[in-house]
Amino acid sequence: MFAHHHLLLATAAATLAAATPLKGIYPQDNGTTGITWGPCDFESKTNATIQCGSLPVPLDYSNPKSNRTLTLQVVKAPAVNGPSKGSILFNFGGPGYQAINSLADTAPLLFNMTGGHHDLVAFDPRGTGRSIPYSCYDNATERELAALKYPGKFGNSSDVGLGETWAYATILANRCEEKTKDIGSFIGTSFVARDLMQVVDTLGEDGLLNFWGFSYGSLLGEVVAAMFPDRMGRLILDGVVNGNNYYHNFGIDKDQLLAVEDAWDAMLEECLKVSSDRCALAEVNSTAAELKQTLSNLVQQVKYAPIVVDDFVLDYTSLVAISYVAMKNPSIAPAVFKVLHDILTGQDLASLVPLLTAQAANIAVDGDGLYGIKCSDSFPRSSTLAGVMSEIEYGVSTSPNFWGILTTQVIQCAQWPFEAKERYTGDFKVKTKNPILFVGNSYDPATPPHSARNMTAFFEDSVMWEQHGFGHTTLAGRSECSWKIIQDYFNDGKLPDPNTVCETEVDIFPETPRA
Numbered sequence: 324m325f326a327h328h329h330l331l332l333a334t335a336a337a338t339l340a341a342a343t344p345l346k347g348i349y350p351q352d353n354g355t356t357g358i359t360w361g362p363c364d365f366e367s368k369t370n371a372t373i374q375c376g377s378l379p380v381p382l383d384y385s386n387p388k389s390n391r392t393l394t395l396q397v398v399k400a401p402a403v404n405g406p407s408k409g410s411i412l413f414n415f416g417g418p419g420y421q422a423i424n425s426l427a428d429t430a431p432l433l434f435n436m437t438g439g440h441h442d443l444v445a446f447d448p449r450g451t452g453r454s455i456p457y458s459c460y461d462n463a464t465e466r467e468l469a470a471l472k473y474p475g476k477f478g479n480s481s482d483v484g485l486g487e488t489w490a491y492a493t494i495l496a497n498r499c500e501e502k503t504k505d506i507g508s509f510i511g512t513s514f515v516a517r518d519l520m521q522v523v524d525t526l527g528e529d530g531l532l533n534f535w536g537f538s539y540g541s542l543l544g545e546v547v548a549a550m551f552p553d554r555m556g557r558l559i560l561d562g563v564v565n566g567n568n569y570y571h572n573f574g575i576d577k578d579q580l581l582a583v584e585d586a587w588d589a590m591l592e593e594c595l596k597v598s599s600d601r602c603a604l605a606e607v608n609s610t611a612a613e614l615k616q617t618l619s620n621l622v623q624q625v626k627y628a629p630i631v632v633d634d635f636v637l638d639y640t641s642l643v644a645i646s647y648v649a650m651k652n653p654s655i656a657p658a659v660f661k662v663l664h665d666i667l668t669g670q671d672l673a674s675l676v677p678l679l680t681a682q683a684a685n686i687a688v689d690g691d692g693l694y695g696i697k698c699s700d701s702f703p704r705s706s707t708l709a710g711v712m713s714e715i716e717y718g719v720s721t722s723p724n725f726w727g728i729l730t731t732q733v734i735q736c737a738q739w740p741f742e743a744k745e746r747y748t749g750d751f752k753v754k755t756k757n758p759i760l761f762v763g764n765s766y767d768p769a770t771p772p773h774s775a776r777n778m779t780a781f782f783e784d785s786v787m788w789e790q791h792g793f794g795h796t797t798l799a800g801r802s803e804c805s806w807k808i809i810q811d812y813f814n815d816g817k818l819p820d821p822n823t824v825c826e827t828e829v830d831i832f833p834e835t836p837r838a
């Protein structure tokens with residue numbers, strides 16, 4: 324079904340956790356005692372102890388006369404190894420991901436990574452989840468209908484792909500302009516940075532921001548650090564977006580796929596090192612280069628002859644998307660490689676239905692926050708497809724096989740009707756009160772270590788380390804070495820030696836296949 328393609332595309336484009344339905348409003352801060360913490364109206368999947376509260380903040384920081392407010396919904400997982408040394412705030416990326424459920428669901432892992440001496444705090448960023456969700460559709464049915472009418476395909480899916488994507492993006496831009504006039508300019512990253520500082524003020528600790536931002540969350544961290552350098556405590560920016568690019572490209576970091584081809588090569592090599600019961604593609608060819616060619620031929624073949632499995636269509640877009648998702652989240656690589664193997668060898672694909680269904684159900688797209696936030700941040704616009712072609716060509720030069728994943732974002736942002744009321748216009752040559760710590764995975768297909776290196780060169784005294792592993796951000800692969808760096812930094816402010824490389828303890832094609 325076309326809708327499923329749309330969903331696969333969404334997984335590939337966005338980052339980390341899945342979205343969750345919206346409901347409920349927590350007890351309001353009464354303005355005198357900071358956030359009033361109470362029970363949450365949902366359970367964390369991990370049974371972590373959590374508390375919820377809320378905090379009204381200005382809707383429009385750029386207009387001191389406006390008294391309109393927005394109520395941020397905030398969650399806290401209290402330190403498990405108390406007494407608390409203070410709070411660490413989190414952003415889980417997207418942009419467009421709500422944070423409340425993401426924090427609740429990852430708290431046990433985050434406590435293990437930080438040592439558990441801090442309270443972990445997150446709020447749904449404006450434009451997401453429970454803090455003014457941003458949607459250009461009235462309801463899920465309308466969204467589904469649009470997905471059927473305008474199926475999202477990667478630019479390279481056919482020689483008319485880019486033109487159709489442009490036309491569909493015009494329709495969405497017009498629809499968003501009409502439906503979200505009242506909030507379209509208020510959800511940009513600078514305002515979220517100000518919200519972060521409001522939460523810091525309200526927590527009433529030492530007045531400094533401690534923060535861990537994943538993926539797009541790293542960009543938020545760069546912006547808050549550049550806007551409030553004297554108020555920075557300890558910041559880990561993990562899976563780094565190049566802020567120099569982000570504002571000046573069409574809603575993306577044009578260098579963000581610099582590691583994806585290396586990641587694909589390295590992942591195929593890992594596969595060839597094991598037996599075919601661990602990686603289904605292991606015995607297809609004898610070198611990674613041959614295997615890469617075989618898979619590339621398969622994608623070309625499926626481009627012209629899509630394969631039907633039950634009511635799914637496996638085509639160019641879905642094959643590129645699942646390969647990319649396997650690189651972002653290596654725990655599903657064995658399953659994805661089995662799919663590719665079974666298609667390649669013409670096996671009965673009925674067994675894939677549960678996997679495809681699960682994959683589609685995994686991503687309940689509940690909003691347009693990704694575009695609403697990124698595109699209103701971004702400066703350039705174009706009224707023609709020709710105007711974005713040089714950025715697309717540049718991207719294709721960085722990743723001929725996977726760059727199609729980003730074309731829809733570029734084409735959408737080029738036509739976006741809103742500009743954020745406040746956009747960060749400076750560079751990132753900034754000295755922060757305390758040094759920032761950056762980290763990039765060697766084979767992160769969405770945020771390459773190159774961008775971490777680039778930003779480290781801008782923020783004075785900042786340091787980066789590299790996690791030598793697969794997947795998107797340090798959450799994708801366990802590394803005792805990285806965990807020690809994280810704990811030393813948050814607990815004692817200790818920085819690793821520059822050029823530290825951490826190995827991971829991950830076997831991406833393990834002996835016992837993961838469930």
Ligand SMILES: *[C@@H]1O[C@H](CO)[C@@H](O)[C@H](O)[C@H]1NC(C)=O
Pocket residue numbers: 353355356359
């Ligand atoms: C605000 O809430 C706190 C905690 O619930 C309570 O102790 C305090 O009396 C309240 N203040 C006002 C002005 O309602």
Ligand SMILES: *[C@@H]1O[C@H](CO)[C@@H](O)[C@H](O)[C@H]1NC(C)=O
Pocket residue numbers: 368369370
């Ligand atoms: C959470 O608690 C429920 C009920 O006690 C239990 O069934 C479930 O296995 C727990 N989940 C985790 C991840 O510990």
Ligand SMILES: *[C@@H]1O[C@H](CO)[C@@H](O)[C@H](O)[C@H]1NC(C)=O
Pocket residue numbers: 390391
């Ligand atoms: C907000 O401002 C408007 C216009 O100045 C005013 O009419 C309204 O009473 C104000 N509301 C509050 C809650 O102060």
Ligand SMILES: *[C@@H]1O[C@H](CO)[C@@H](O)[C@H](O)[C@H]1NC(C)=O
Pocket residue numbers: 431432435
């Ligand atoms: C956290 O560490 C504890 C103790 O080593 C372990 O039992 C638990 O499985 C870990 N949880 C996660 C999510 O890493």
Ligand SMILES: *[C@@H]1O[C@H](CO)[C@@H](O)[C@H](O)[C@H]1NC(C)=O
Pocket residue numbers: 461462464465
């Ligand atoms: C969804 O929105 C459309 C357009 O506003 C409306 O006609 C329809 O009744 C709504 N459907 C549901 C299930 O609310």
Ligand SMILES: *[C@@H]1O[C@H](CO)[C@@H](O)[C@H](O)[C@H]1NC(C)=O
Pocket residue numbers: 478479715716719723724
């Ligand atoms: C994808 O499309 C771009 C832009 O039209 C083109 O330059 C590139 O060669 C295409 N790549 C593939 C693998 O088809």
Ligand SMILES: *[C@@H]1O[C@H](CO)[C@@H](O)[C@H](O)[C@H]1NC(C)=O
Pocket residue numbers: 607608609613614617
């Ligand atoms: C790699 O495997 C494919 C699929 O079996 C086969 O068609 C191709 O000839 C192989 N390549 C080499 C160089 O052996």
Ligand SMILES: *[C@@H]1O[C@H](CO)[C@@H](O)[C@H](O)[C@H]1NC(C)=O
Pocket residue numbers: 565567568776777780
């Ligand atoms: C960092 O990225 C910017 C924007 O792409 C580029 O102009 C600059 O040369 C890069 N600097 C370093 C040190 O890599």
